[in-house]
Amino acid sequence: MSSFDPKIIAFCCDQSGYPAADMAGTLKLKLPRNIEIVRVPCAGRIETIYLLKALEKGADGVLVFACYEENCQFLRGNLRAKARLAYAHRMLEGIGLEKERVEICHLATNSGVKFVETLRRKSEQLKKMGPNPAKES
Amino acid sequence: MPQIGIFIDALQGSIPASFREKISDYVKKLPGIAFCIEEENLASSEALNRMGKRLEAGGLDGVVIMGGSPKLYEASFQKLRHPLPFNPYLFAVANIREQALWMMVEEEAALERAKTIISKTIRAVSNSKPIETQSLPLKPEVLILGGGVTGISIAQELAKSGLHIFLLEKGNHLGGKALELHKFYNRPLEVQKWMDEKISEVKNNPQITLFTHTELKRLDGHLGRFQAKIQGPDRTETVLSVSAIVVATGYAAKRETKGIYSHKRVTVFPEMEKLLSETKGPSLLWDGKKVEMVTYFLDGVNEDIKVDSINAVKQALLLQEAFQCQVAILCKDMKVAADGMERLYRKAREKGVLFFKYEEPPKLSIVNGQIQVDVRDTAAIQKKEQWPVSILSDLVVVGEAFVPAPETESLSGLLKIHLGNRGFLMEDNPQLLRVRSNRRGIFVAGACRFPQEVSESLIEARAAAQEVMALLSKGTYIYDLAVAEVDPKKCAVCYTCPRLCPHSAITVEKYGERNVYIISGTSQETKWGAAKVDPASCYGCGICVAECPAKAITLRHLTDEQIYAQMGLME
Amino acid sequence: MIKAEQKPIDEILKYLNPYNKILLSGCGACVTVCHAGGEKEVELLASGLRMARQKIGKKIEVLEVTPARQCEPEFALELSETIEKVEAVLSISCGVGVQTLVRHFPKIPIFPGVNTSFLGETITHGVWEERCQACGNCILEKTGGICPISRCAKQLLNGPCGGSSKGKCEIKKEADCAWQLIYDRLKTLNQLYKLEEIIPAKRWGVESRDSGLRRIVREDLKV
Numbered sequence: 001m002s003s004f005d006p007k008i009i010a011f012c013c014d015q016s017g018y019p020a021a022d023m024a025g026t027l028k029l030k031l032p033r034n035i036e037i038v039r040v041p042c043a044g045r046i047e048t049i050y051l052l053k054a055l056e057k058g059a060d061g062v063l064v065f066a067c068y069e070e071n072c073q074f075l076r077g078n079l080r081a082k083a084r085l086a087y088a089h090r091m092l093e094g095i096g097l098e099k100e101r102v103e104i105c106h107l108a109t110n111s112g113v114k115f116v117e118t119l120r121r122k123s124e125q126l127k128k129m130g131p132n133p134a135k136e137s
Numbered sequence: 138m139p140q141i142g143i144f145i146d147a148l149q150g151s152i153p154a155s156f157r158e159k160i161s162d163y164v165k166k167l168p169g170i171a172f173c174i175e176e177e178n179l180a181s182s183e184a185l186n187r188m189g190k191r192l193e194a195g196g197l198d199g200v201v202i203m204g205g206s207p208k209l210y211e212a213s214f215q216k217l218r219h220p221l222p223f224n225p226y227l228f229a230v231a232n233i234r235e236q237a238l239w240m241m242v243e244e245e246a247a248l249e250r251a252k253t254i255i256s257k258t259i260r261a262v263s264n265s266k267p268i269e270t271q272s273l274p275l276k277p278e279v280l281i282l283g284g285g286v287t288g289i290s291i292a293q294e295l296a297k298s299g300l301h302i303f304l305l306e307k308g309n310h311l312g313g314k315a316l317e318l319h320k321f322y323n324r325p326l327e328v329q330k331w332m333d334e335k336i337s338e339v340k341n342n343p344q345i346t347l348f349t350h351t352e353l354k355r356l357d358g359h360l361g362r363f364q365a366k367i368q369g370p371d372r373t374e375t376v377l378s379v380s381a382i383v384v385a386t387g388y389a390a391k392r393e394t395k396g397i398y399s400h401k402r403v404t405v406f407p408e409m410e411k412l413l414s415e416t417k418g419p420s421l422l423w424d425g426k427k428v429e430m431v432t433y434f435l436d437g438v439n440e441d442i443k444v445d446s447i448n449a450v451k452q453a454l455l456l457q458e459a460f461q462c463q464v465a466i467l468c469k470d471m472k473v474a475a476d477g478m479e480r481l482y483r484k485a486r487e488k489g490v491l492f493f494k495y496e497e498p499p500k501l502s503i504v505n506g507q508i509q510v511d512v513r514d515t516a517a518i519q520k521k522e523q524w525p526v527s528i529l530s531d532l533v534v535v536g537e538a539f540v541p542a543p544e545t546e547s548l549s550g551l552l553k554i555h556l557g558n559r560g561f562l563m564e565d566n567p568q569l570l571r572v573r574s575n576r577r578g579i580f581v582a583g584a585c586r587f588p589q590e591v592s593e594s595l596i597e598a599r600a601a602a603q604e605v606m607a608l609l610s611k612g613t614y615i616y617d618l619a620v621a622e623v624d625p626k627k628c629a630v631c632y633t634c635p636r637l638c639p640h641s642a643i644t645v646e647k648y649g650e651r652n653v654y655i656i657s658g659t660s661q662e663t664k665w666g667a668a669k670v671d672p673a674s675c676y677g678c679g680i681c682v683a684e685c686p687a688k689a690i691t692l693r694h695l696t697d698e699q700i701y702a703q704m705g706l707m708e
Numbered sequence: 709m710i711k712a713e714q715k716p717i718d719e720i721l722k723y724l725n726p727y728n729k730i731l732l733s734g735c736g737a738c739v740t741v742c743h744a745g746g747e748k749e750v751e752l753l754a755s756g757l758r759m760a761r762q763k764i765g766k767k768i769e770v771l772e773v774t775p776a777r778q779c780e781p782e783f784a785l786e787l788s789e790t791i792e793k794v795e796a797v798l799s800i801s802c803g804v805g806v807q808t809l810v811r812h813f814p815k816i817p818i819f820p821g822v823n824t825s826f827l828g829e830t831i832t833h834g835v836w837e838e839r840c841q842a843c844g845n846c847i848l849e850k851t852g853g854i855c856p857i858s859r860c861a862k863q864l865l866n867g868p869c870g871g872s873s874k875g876k877c878e879i880k881k882e883a884d885c886a887w888q889l890i891y892d893r894l895k896t897l898n899q900l901y902k903l904e905e906i907i908p909a910k911r912w913g914v915e916s917r918d919s920g921l922r923r924i925v926r927e928d929l930k931v
Contacts, residue, residue: 009704022206025235030242033250036257037236038703039207041695044639045679049748050700052755056762057706073566074678075555075575075639084683091752094717095760134759631741636833686746687736687774 006060006126007034008119011050013043013081015073016108017065023112031116032123043067043104044077048084051102052091060132061122064104065115071108078106097134100125139198139263140171144188146179146204152234159248160203160233164255169263171197179204185221192223199227199262203255205234224267226619226694231258253705261702268694273361273614273673277301279605280365280379282353282548285313287385287583287594287601289335294602296344300609303377304339305367306349307544311336313387314584315591317407319414322451323477323592329414352544356382356551359642359671360578361614381578381605384562385598386548388584390537393438397501402508403533406448413455421460423532431456432510432530435468437498439536441588443472449534450481453490465491465528467499467512476592492516493526501533508533539588553641554579561587572601576641577674580604619694620675621682625667627689634668634681634690642674643681709829710738710802711836712745712822717756720798723819724757724768727795732757732821733787733809734774735801742836744822745800747774753800753821778805784812791816826858844915844922850907852893857910859886865907 012018018039024031036059040046043066054062064085066078082104089099105118143164145157157175164173174191176184179202192200200223202210207230233251241247277300281288284306292302304311318328339345348369355366358378365377392398392405401424412421421428433449435442449466456462466485471492473479486492493499499512510528517524541560549556554574557563562581565573572582582601583594608614623634623643635643646669670681670690682690691697724730732754740746754770761768771790775783778801791797791813799806800821809818826838841858847865848855857863861879868887871878875888894900912918 018206019208022208022232022235025206025239028239031240033241033246036253036703036705038700040679040700041692042678042680045683045692045695045700047683047697047748049751049755050704052752052759053701053706054704056755056759057704059704074676074680076637077639077678077680080637080680080684087752091717091756095721095756096763097759134763136758136762627736627747629736629740629746631743632830633743633833686740686743686748688747688751 004127004131005032005034006123006131007036007058008032008061008063008122008126009036009038009054009059010063010065010119011038011040011043011046012065013067013077014039014041016067016111017043017115019109020065020107020111020115023110024116025112027112029112029116032119034123035119042072042074042077043081044072044074046081046084048087051085051088055092055097055101055132055134056136058132058135060101060129060135061126062102063118063122064102065118066104066106068106068108095134097132098129100129101132138169140196141169141259141262142171142191142197142200143173144179144200144202144204145173145175146202147175147177148205148234149178152204152238156238156244156248156251160251160255163252164203167256167259169259180209189221192221197223197227199229199259199265201229201231201255201258201262203231203233203251206230206232206236224269226268226617227262227265229258229262229265231255257703257705261699264696264698264702266693268617268619270615270617271672273616275361275380275609275612275614276378277609277612278303278377278379279381279383279609280363280377281305281383281385283313283385283387283583283585284308284311284347284349285385285387285583285594286315286332286335286591287387287598288313288383289339290595290598291383291385291582291602291605292339292345293335293342294599295605296342298602298606298610300344300605302345303379304345304347305351305353306347307352307386309350311339311347311349314390315594317410318591319410320451320455321591322447322481323475327414328591353548353551356553359674360576360608361673363578380609381580382552383580383582383601383605384548384552384554384574384585385581385583385601386542386545386562386585388561388588389540389542391540392537393535397503397508398438398535400503400508402506402531403501403535405535405537406445406452407537409452409532409534410448413452413459416460419460421456421462426531428460428531429462430528430530431462431464431532431534432508432528433464433466433468433534434499434501434510435466435536436470437535439538441539442468442470442536443474444539444588444590445536446472447475447478447590450478450485450490452534453485454481454488457488457490463489463491465493465510465530467493467495467510469495475590504529507531542585545585552576552579554581557586559587561585572597572604575639577676578608614673616673617694618672620672620677621670621679621690621692622672623668623670624689624691625669627687628667629687629689630666630668631686632668633684633686634670637680637684638670639678639680640674640676642671642676643668644671645669709741709827710804710824711742711826711828711838712739712800712802712824714744714749714753714800714822715820717753717760720753720819720821721757721760724796724798727817728767729769729771729794730757731771731773731787731790731794731797733778733797733799733801733805734772735778735799735805736774736776737779737801739801739805739822740774742830743834745802749800750774753798757798779808781808781812784808788813843910843912844917845910847907847910850902850905851890852897852899852902854886854889854893856886856890859884859889865910 072078092099107114231254237251238247280303292304351369354368357364361380363379435445453464473482493514494516495512502509508530514524555563562585564571565575572580574581580601582597679692682692734745734750750772797818798821803824806820827840828836828838838858843857872885877883877885
């Protein structure tokens with residue numbers, strides 16, 4: 001199990017998540033190895049199916065990095081993303097998968113540290129949880 | 138096989154040569170690579186010129202820049218519109234510096250990560266299509282709702298710039314709440330006189346068409362082609378076609394009348410202004426009796442203390458100087474955050490106006506036909522024992538609750554713009570876009586956003602006028618078609634997208650045939666209803682795309698395929 | 709329109725237990741509009757099903773399709789070729805659509821993926837409420853346009869009952885009392901006199917489903 005390196009797909013909203021990722025790099029903060037960063041204009045663009053497909057097609061966890069609530073450039077994109085996560089959580093519970101595999105993190109452009117810490121914590125959590133048993137083999 | 142051109146940006150050495158070499162070796166082995174060029178600093182104009190020449194040669198389906206964050210390049214390519222002979226949407230950036238080199242401990246891991254990013258980016262750009270630019274003609278015509286000081290000032294500013302203004306006022310005269318004022322707090326003018334001049338200028342300005350007793354009934358269309366149906370006296374209806382709209386409908390005040398507030402010696406600010414403007418003699422009379430002691434009670438009824446603070450201090454000085462009254466101002470907080478207010482406040486203290494700061498609301502009672510105000514002053518020197526003070530007052534002035542103008546809610550529905558928490562109209566972004574509404578081409582200014590003093594409204598009016606000018610001065614609005622697009626054949630007309638669009642850019646429109654959109658009013662043969670995104674009003678956030686239950690909407694610059702490519706899922 | 713809600717996925721998984729290749733069919737009409745069975749929901753449910761089965765080591769192949777309206781024979785028949793390739797069908801159209809498929813494909817098991825809830829209207833985005841029970845003889849004219857059959861818990865024709873309290877229903881406390889609404893509405897219209905007319909008991913056994921299957925035959929339309 002120690003060699004298990006969880007794959008995380010990190011959706012980053014262009015207003016906060018993506019700049020926070022850049023900030024993390026600029027600060028030379030080290031990221032867990034197996035992270036795919038997906039850049040979207042707003043967390044509101046992240047469809048529920050992307051969250052599910054990520055898990056189905058091989059990810060062990062999914063993180064959505066969105067703006068703080070009430071601080072969305074597009075008014076409610078982050079809230080829509082949060083609501084879609086709730087849908088995904090219901091689905092995961094129904095099929096017996098840990099809903100913690102999909103999580104949303106609200107941050108700001110300068111939250112490089114929070115970005116990396118969230119991913120590290122998620123990576124550790126997923127290591128304990130073990131590989132996603134529902135991914136395509 | 139799409140042909141991709143590669144530029145590796147050293148970013149002035151911040152990506153070391155050894156790393157670049159490995160990247161370049163990797164890239165050159167990939168299929169479909171037309172060329173791979175290294176640049177020391179891609180954002181420099183020399184490098185951009187070289188890049189331009191290379192792209193002019195043609196034969197490419199996409200370009201991938203390998204370097205820093207895409208945000209760096211987007212700023213120089215798209216926002217500055219550097220004239221590269223290549224569609225900006227066929228560029229993609231592999232962020233190998235911030236998100237690989239700098240994020241991994243060992244160089245080996247960084248290289249692996251960079252390779253993944255590169256192959257994803259190449260796949261994404263191979264799926265990209267060029268996105269063209271469109272332009273929308275903008276007539277120099279603007280509708281302003283509200284003939285108060287904000288609306289009037291915007292109309293004057295815009296008329297100066299040669300625009301034609303339709304100024305709508307629901308009442309029968311211009312001026313709004315400013316007419317309740319006697320004097321400004323910050324300049325030695327009589328408000329009435331100043332307003333009269335403004336109003337007569339507006340009335341005589343050929344650039345301004347004035348409608349009084351007129352309301353907006355319906356609004357169709359988007360930026361550049363709004364169709365506003367207005368209803369004037371005798372229910373006459375007119376349709377105005379305008380490029381932009383400014384909402385300046387102001388606020389309303391609600392007087393508290395319960396209990397002691399209905400006593401004849403309790404009054405409100407506007408009545409005090411009226412009294413001050415009408416009294417010529419050396420002493421002030423109220424209800425036939427001389428007024429010697431006036432107490433202001435802020436914060437009790439009205440939470441917006443800024444406007445009341447200004448007026449209380451302004452009136453207090455007038456009362457002391459012109460009518461030899463003693464004035465006390467009771468407040469939880471005094472707000473002096475307005476131009477010159479700090480100075481005015483200090484002056485009031487020096488002139489002997491008494492300020493009491495309370496936590497527990499003061500008690501008002503009737504004693505011998507006067508109002509006794511009991512207050513515990515928490516700002517007194519003796520901190521331990523708060524000072525109980527009793528003030529026998531001839532007149533108590535209290536605030537009125539500031540509420541949205543009664544038509545605000547229906548107006549927000551008609552205009553499809555957002556209301557904030559307290560029911561006032563909301564700006565698009567409180568930090569950046571104060572006078573823009575959530576809809577492109579509709580602006581909100583003045584006290585319809587929050588209660589404000591005339592001087593603040595004048596600043597907002599100027600800001601709004603500048604925003605309108607910035608939008609209309611070129612005569613056209615140029616925009617990228619990097620927007621959401623509905624496939625009318627798949628649309629179930631469920632109204633999900635018009636309800637969720639944060640910028641009210643989507644309406645359900647008639648299409649001539651199932652997938653041919655006909656501009657409204659040009660044909661009678663319209664029958665097919667489906668959602669339509671107005672490309673000039675869309676900000677490209679993608680919320681509608683993700684919500685559509687029929688999967689009928691695509692975001693042209695970020696399709697499912699491109700997202701799956703970024704996720705590394707499409708093999 | 710018809711309003712439906714997706715069944716819990718664990719229930720659906722039980723139906724599909726014996727099968728390894730299915731067709732998941734949505735519908736482009738009512739269930740798309742109420743976000744229960746359109747193309748998006750098809751995609752989501754398909755992904756969920758695949759994951760659930762992958763997890764227990766029993767892969768399932770899910771073909772996805774969303775005809776414009778599953779309750780029309782022509783649209784149903786378009787699925788013929790696809791249906792031949794699968795062992796079972798999961799339909800997330802309303803109960804009508806499921807049965808259209810059953811009628812045209814008698815040899816293959818067809819399961820419902822949604823609960824068809826009611827005929828209702830959209831209150832706000834994401835909130836739907838029942839408005840009609842298709843009782844077969846509309847009395848809205850007598851009740852100010854508010855239906856006591858669908859909106860009164862007791863389906864009273866001459867209400868309200870004694871349980872109407874402060875405008876709310878005693879059976880479902882959060883629901884408005886239909887008869888209060890009827891009264892208020894008739895008052896607004898100045899038609900309170902309509903309440904003086906006793907609405908006769910409905911002929912449930914003739915007009916409504918108590919007499920068995922209902923059918924509309926339009927001779928003039930038949931081809």
